[in-house]
Amino acid sequence: MRILIFNVKFSENLGDGILAMCLERGLMRAREDIEVETVDVAGRQAFGEVREGRRFLLRLLELMPTSLRRLAVSAALARSLPRWSGFWRQRVDQADVAVIGGGNLFQDDDLNFPLKIGTVLGILRGAGLPVAVHAVGASRHWSLRARELFAGLLGNRVVHVSVRDEGSRQNWRGYFGETFDVEICPDPGLLAAEMLGIQPVPPLDREPTVGICVTHPVILRRHAGISFSQVPLRSVSAYRDLARDLARRGYKVLLFTNGAREDQSFLDKVMQDPASAELIASGHLQAAPRPREPAELLAILQPLSAIVAHRLHASIVAYSFRIPHVGLGWDSKVKSFFKAVGRDRFLVEGDHRPPEIAASVAAAIAEGIDPALHAHQLEQARQGIDRLLDNLSVAFAGPLSRLPSKVS
Numbered sequence: 445m446r447i448l449i450f451n452v453k454f455s456e457n458l459g460d461g462i463l464a465m466c467l468e469r470g471l472m473r474a475r476e477d478i479e480v481e482t483v484d485v486a487g488r489q490a491f492g493e494v495r496e497g498r499r500f501l502l503r504l505l506e507l508m509p510t511s512l513r514r515l516a517v518s519a520a521l522a523r524s525l526p527r528w529s530g531f532w533r534q535r536v537d538q539a540d541v542a543v544i545g546g547g548n549l550f551q552d553d554d555l556n557f558p559l560k561i562g563t564v565l566g567i568l569r570g571a572g573l574p575v576a577v578h579a580v581g582a583s584r585h586w587s588l589r590a591r592e593l594f595a596g597l598l599g600n601r602v603v604h605v606s607v608r609d610e611g612s613r614q615n616w617r618g619y620f621g622e623t624f625d626v627e628i629c630p631d632p633g634l635l636a637a638e639m640l641g642i643q644p645v646p647p648l649d650r651e652p653t654v655g656i657c658v659t660h661p662v663i664l665r666r667h668a669g670i671s672f673s674q675v676p677l678r679s680v681s682a683y684r685d686l687a688r689d690l691a692r693r694g695y696k697v698l699l700f701t702n703g704a705r706e707d708q709s710f711l712d713k714v715m716q717d718p719a720s721a722e723l724i725a726s727g728h729l730q731a732a733p734r735p736r737e738p739a740e741l742l743a744i745l746q747p748l749s750a751i752v753a754h755r756l757h758a759s760i761v762a763y764s765f766r767i768p769h770v771g772l773g774w775d776s777k778v779k780s781f782f783k784a785v786g787r788d789r790f791l792v793e794g795d796h797r798p799p800e801i802a803a804s805v806a807a808a809i810a811e812g813i814d815p816a817l818h819a820h821q822l823e824q825a826r827q828g829i830d831r832l833l834d835n836l837s838v839a840f841a842g843p844l845s846r847l848p849s850k851v852s
Contacts, residue, residue, distance in 0.1 A: 445840050446479045447471060448539035448573075450564050451547050454488035458703040459757020461491060461738045462640070463546050463633035467578070470632055470639060470829035478833075483535055485549075485560040487528040492736045502662050502706060505554065513554040514587070521559045532567055541574045541836045546608060546632055548581035548756075548777055550616070552590035553667065562593030569599045574839035576604035578832050579629045581777050582612040582619075591619060598623065604835035606828060609780035629828025630784065630821055633757055636764040638822075642742050644765040647812060650749045653696040654805055657753035658683065658711040660704070664754060669775035676772045676796045677754070683714045684723070686752070689802035691728035700732035700744050702755045708734040750809050752801065756781060766818055768808035770801065786817055 453464035468480045505513050536542065544561065551557055568575050577597070586594065597620075606629035607613045613626050620626075637644050661679070665672045677683060687697040699714060701707035714720060715731050723729035735741040742761065745751065751762040751769040756778050762769040763785055771778050773793035782791040790808045792801055 445475075445477060445837065446481070446538060446540045447543060447836065448535055448541070449480065449482040449543045449545070450485055450561075451482065451545060451549065452484055452486055452488075453482045454484045454491055454493060455486070456704045457755070457757075458491075458735055458738050458741045459633065459755060459761070460547055462636050462741070462757060462761060463579075463631055465738060466632040466635045466639040467543075467546060467829065470635060470826070471833055473639075474830060474833050481535060481539070483532060485528075485557075485564060487524060491738070502666070506662055506666055510554070514589070517554045517556050518559065521556070525559065525563050529563060529567060532564065533571075536567055536571045536573060539573060540840050541576070541603075542568050543576045543578050543832070543836070545576075545578035545580045545606075548583070550580050550594060550612075551583035552586045555587070555589060555593075558586070558590035558593035562596050565593075565596035565600060569596065572601065574603045574836065575600045576832055576836055577602070578604065578606050579608045579631055579828060580606075580612065581609070582607055582615040584615045584618070584776065586619060594619070601839070603839040604832055606832070609777070609784050611776050611780040627828075627831070629832070630825040631757075631760055631781070632825060632829065633760040634764050634822055634825045636742065636761045640738070640742060642746060642765070644767075645747050647749075647766075650767075651696070651747050652694065653698050653748055654690050655698045655700055655745065655748040655751045655758075656683065656686065657751065657755050657758040658699050658701050658707050658714065659754040660706040660710040662706065663704075664774050667775060670773070670793075674794050675754075675774045676792050676794065676801060677752075677798075680710075680714050680717050681719075682798055684717055684720050686798035686801055687720070687723055687729045689798050690805065691723060691726075693802060693806055695749070695805075696727065697723075697729050698732055698744070698748065699729070700741075701734060702758060703735045703741060705734065750805050752805060754778070763813065763818070763821070766813040766815075768805075768812060770804045770808050772801075785821055786814070 451464050452460045464482050471480050472478050549557055605624040606627045607616055608631045616626055664675050668675055690697050699711050732744045753759050754772040754774050759769045759771050771782050771791040773791050782788050
């Protein structure tokens with residue numbers, strides 16, 4: 445059975461690549477006859493593809509009112525989607541079933557994802573392929589045009605729908621009602637350690653280093669589900685002060701990014717700030733080079749004692765590795781994840797000062813990750829992929845026996 449997956453695997457934000465690879469391997473490890481291919485709905489075909497002008501475009505969009513942003517995004521995709529669609533149709537013609545997921549694909553980010561996913565749905569509808577939606581995030585606010593585009597799902601042969609958290613399920617039902625039986629399947633990225641062959645470092649063997657995942661404020665401002673003034677850690681001085689507070693507690697600090705160039709440029713500003721010089725000279729503050737492939741990001745995360753991040757998949761991979769992590773609240777998806785894994789108390793929401801965040805990091809390290817709950821969450825992610833495969837198999841050719849699911 446040939447499975448074609450649509451998501452944003454080759455995004456510069458490598459968390460998307462990690463979850464995509466986990467989903468691929470989770471499906472392939474289940475049966476020997478499974479072939480899996482992933483198509484990136486942004487037209488990318490490999491990690492590290494350079495999109496010139498992205499940072500400028502983000503800043504330009506930030507200056508525009510909502511209506512103008514939607515027009516700008518629609519105009520840009522009107523040129524790209526016809527070109528990408530030809531390739532997508534070729535891949536669909538070679539597939540038996542299709543999956544949309546995972547990731548925060550059902551969101552209305554100025555019509556970016558609605559236009560892309562809407563185009564995919566039209567191609568799949570024309571081909572008559574069985575379609576599954578798996579472990580996606582669904583945002584609360586969709587414009588009328590976004591609703592129309594996502595409603596293309598109704599014309600497809602849908603055989604499975606799952607979202608990654610309860611908040612997404614409520615949002616999904618708010619738009620689709622009870623049309624689909626929607627289950628919750630945790631993000632496939634939770635399986636990063638086992639699916640990607642990474643051996644987690646035991647807590648006592650970890651370096652006394654806290655990783656801070658740097659996110660450019662322009663991203664937080666544009667996509668935040670709360671007032672930007674209530675987003676913690678949103679300035680050069682805040683990152684620098686958090687590093688200083690952690691150093692006072694005896695930790696070294698490693699600044700890193702999930703791979704996006706705009707994030708790395710902001711990281712550079714933190715490191716180049718004159719007030720950071722003393723921390724750098726003393727060895728308490730270092731920066732990781734920008735990762736360009738998932739393996740490079742995983743190598744950065746693996747030895748850390750703790751992680752602080754706005755980026756969801758930095759926390760998801762940290763959880764997979766059983767690394768204590770503190771989330772910085774800025775949108776519902778981060779809050780939903782921390783609630784799902786029972787770590788609400790380590791989600792910092794509101795305009796908290798760096799000393800408070802440092803205290804949360806110390807508390808998270810002291811408590812660690814509950815092994816029983818961790819095992820349960822990962823098993824739920826495995827079972828979610830198994831149910832996805834069962835539903836695809838029934839749609840394709842009837843239920844087939846599955847190989848043992850243990851990863852060797």
